[in-house]
Amino acid sequence: MRFKSLALALGLAVSATAGQAQSVDVTLSGGNPGGLWSLLGAGMDRAAKANDPDSVITYQATGGGFANIGLLAANRTDLGLVHDAEIQLALSGQEPFSAPVENMQAIGYMYNWAPMHFFLNSKMAEEYDIDSLDDIASSGAPITIGINRSGNITGNVALFMLEAAGLDEATLESNGGSFVRAGANEQGDLMQDGRIDMATNGIFIGHASFRAIDENTDVVLLEIPQDVIEATNKEFGTSAYTIPAGSYSNQDADINTMALGAMVVTTDQMEDAVAEALAKAFLENIDEIRGVHGAMKQLTPELMVSQTVLPFHPGAEKVYKDAGLIE
Structure with a gap:
């Protein structure tokens, strides 16, 4: 009877753990402090915390999209905000890139207006x-x-x-x-x-x-x-x-x-569970991102998946497929 009770208790503990959201602790490379991208970083951090209070998205100010692609290419950041046009140049190895950047994967489109x-x-x-x-x-x-x-x-x-x-x-x-x-x-x-x-x-x-x-x-x-x-x-x-x-x-x-549009980009080194947690948090708490600036009110779940320049990270792709946003 004692073993049966112990097994039941362990089962409940495993079940509770499985139901908890995945905590994330990642760095997001953006742009100048005080600009729209820094506001987006704050909104994404709030979205992640809404699903798990222990989650943290730390915003890192950089020179912008080109610099962020360089950091992603070298696996020196977890996430980067990048314009679609910058990605296009990076994929083909055009200036300012000396060779094609091939490790990038998308988490979600933020705007295209x-x-x-x-x-x-x-x-x-x-x-x-x-x-x-x-x-x-x-x-x-x-x-x-x-x-x-x-x-x-x-x-x-x-x-x-x-x-x-x-x-x-x-x-x-x-x-x-x-x-x-x-x-x-x-x-x-x-x-x-x-x-x-x-x-x-x-x-x-x-x-x-x-x-x-x-x-x-x-x-x-x-x-x-x-x-x-x-x-x-x-x-x-x-x-x-x-x-x-x-x-x-x-x-x-x-x-x-x-x-031009901008999206959140990661690399193929990110764990599926982390990418899944991020996409889920952004999708379920989209109002946290919409609320950072009047121009972001147009953001919709459909817009988040509408980018065409990069493959989605498998973790993010699973979330969007489960939500019926992509096939």
């Missing part, structure tokens, strides 16, 4: 009859164009799109223009001071840097030819996007463009 914007000074747009990206090269306009700093993927994308629209650096210089490397907030200041004529970036509609440009300078949002959008999506693994009419002061019509 950071569209490329091209704001041009209204006076120059009117003087040279420019309303589309492909008008710039043939216009002869001496445009000084703000491009994000080296190492930021939006700079790569902007240069590619401009060249696809016929404007390479040689053509721009022959027209008397130039490229100026500057971050998002810097471009707003440069536009306001008249030191650049065009600002380019790929971040959320109504981002503070875009609001500053729209409110403090007279600008138009340029149209983007469909063939440029398609070429960009093919090159970077990004997706088409529409900036609705009225998003900015002088924008009377929808503007078709493309948008």
Whole structure:
């Protein structure tokens, strides 16, 4: 009888343990402190703790997606926030990577609504009859164009799109223009001071840097030819996007463009149980992630599984299959 009671007690203990959530203790490499990615890190940590109070996701500030891929490639971080366009370059071994990065696996997509914007000074747009990206090269306009700093993927994308629209650096210089490397907030200041004529970036509609440009300078949002959008999506693994009419002061019509997305990435070294616990926590406590910023309200379970550039980690894949989100 004593052995029977002991066996029953052990059985109950095993059953209780099996029902508990898997604790996680991982490092997430993100971007600058105080930016959206650091907010996402805090939201993911809260989501993990909601399933198990002992879980910890420690946010590590880095130089951004390219740096995070380098850390993942060297297995020096557990998780990294990375743009889909950066992953595409890494998989094919394009600059800044010296060889293909082959150990990355996805945990979940966080957003895909950071569209490329091209704001041009209204006076120059009117003087040279420019309303589309492909008008710039043939216009002869001496445009000084703000491009994000080296190492930021939006700079790569902007240069590619401009060249696809016929404007390479040689053509721009022959027209008397130039490229100026500057971050998002810097471009707003440069536009306001008249030191650049065009600002380019790929971040959320109504981002503070875009609001500053729209409110403090007279600008138009340029149209983007469909063939440029398609070429960009093919090159970077990004997706088409529409900036609705009225998003900015002088924008009377929808503007078709493309948008960057960002996802949580791990490596094939992560244990299945840990990846499963992370995906389960993010899915079941998605409101913790949605609540970090107004722009994240669009996040849905369906969006989390919609990325196409990487295979999902087997642990995360199991969660999404069990939830009926993927086959």
